[in-house]
Amino acid sequence: MTSSQPFAGYATSAATDLVPGTPPPVPPGQRRRRPEAGSVPRWIILTLAAIYFIGPLVAAVSFTLKDRHGGVSFSAYKQIFDTTNGQVDFQTALVYSLKIAVITIVVTLLLMLPTQLLLHLRFPRVRGLVEVITLLPLVFPPIVLVVGVNDVYAWVGKDKGSSLYSIVTYLRGESHPYVLSLLYVMLAMPFVFRSLDAGLRAIDVSTLVEAARNLGAGWITVLFRVLLPCLRTAVINASFLCFALVMGEFTISSVLLYTKPFPVWLYQLPTTSGQVQAAVSVFSLLLVELLLLLIGALNWRRAVDKKG
Template structure:
């Protein structure tokens, strides 16, 4: 009998795998150490100032730890300024109105561009970038000129020669329901919301979903609310958080228009000379935003687990 022929491939497969070289082990170890070093530096850079601020706010001049600075920020200011809770609620109301208006405008517009007018997408994208080109001061100056043009002429009695446009503008600018701020924030948030929703629509087959829903007899409101919006859940949540972050941090427009109730303006006009109280307000606002961010992240994580099931 002839001996079986063993090819080179069979011999290579039969041999045990060669031991990993020491140089490759050192490179892998060096790479892991480099990643951990970068994470450590990033943690020190981002968490270090927060830890230092918290330690400063709880430091007692006589030694020990005290939370008096955090208790003072919830007290009523002696100058008649609203409290911290009222300022937060005021800004939260503006943010909710801004989110609703922005999503109500951008979501149907994005669907129209993707389904019916794909050639106009570039033109609309250029228009959405305009709020990033013009600073907020220019926007406020334009709004002020509009109010000056709509205001009654000099010498006119109160309530006379006031057109419908001026009544509407005065209603929008009322401090009890500052819809003017919400409309201005919609313009500022438009570039970010546009791209967040655009990325979500590109990730799904919106045309097939819409056509299937319409063929099954669904109306356009049902298609939008029960088909498209659940598929864009993550994108809508991200867009809402971007609007919320913008409203909670915007100071220029509200201060120039003489609004004193929004939280950023309230924080800048805080009637105290204590550095601990000011730092406590900043830490509290930062932690509040972080909690909301973690809640949104947990919501997205939960929706991802439900999709896997």
């Protein structure tokens, strides 16, 4: 009886295979996964969010491409490059804001990156205090900051022959508005601080720095060849936040009577055509989306390099 027991399981499985309509047994590694309970609501929420965000953009694009006779025309986008705001055209305003954005990004990273390294390596106890200080630009509205700058400029202007007045006048000049970049650096501090802090917390900074220093690397080598490659995503995200802030900030530049920045040019666009104004808005949104895709491509390439 015991010798026939091993054949019982084989006979049962064979009989099961011969019964018509019986599905074949599925190996354990190839079992079908049932959809999770929360996957359907998740896709519904994502679909509604996509309609909410992409729907107005599609409507704006269709409005800018609509012709009077019901066809498709790109005349609204052509008028962008032909329309001027006084002596400023579209290209001048865009290049002007891009220069301010580059200066803002460089100055912000030069200030915040060494500060973050010192907080993580040498002075971790004062990190909370520095974080509170970086939150101050979010507490005070930009209009308050601009009023303070105007008061300082009026106070310095009382002595027009002083060197301080010459420096302030140079910083506030129309051709080189460095004062806008300095103000945007202050506004970007809360976002850049947290972006870099998240990147530094994701890696073991102390171990990397100690290993590089033990191998004879200097601080410049440690910063540019050890830490920056690990912080590339954080630096790119911080740069994008600064860029978005500069390209969308209107209050400071308008109160300081600048007419060349792109947001001010867009607000003072001398046209009564709604299609042209919508085309400028769509063009600026597409520019930001292009930058987002570039950041995503850089991050995706980094992930592929790690897997390789």
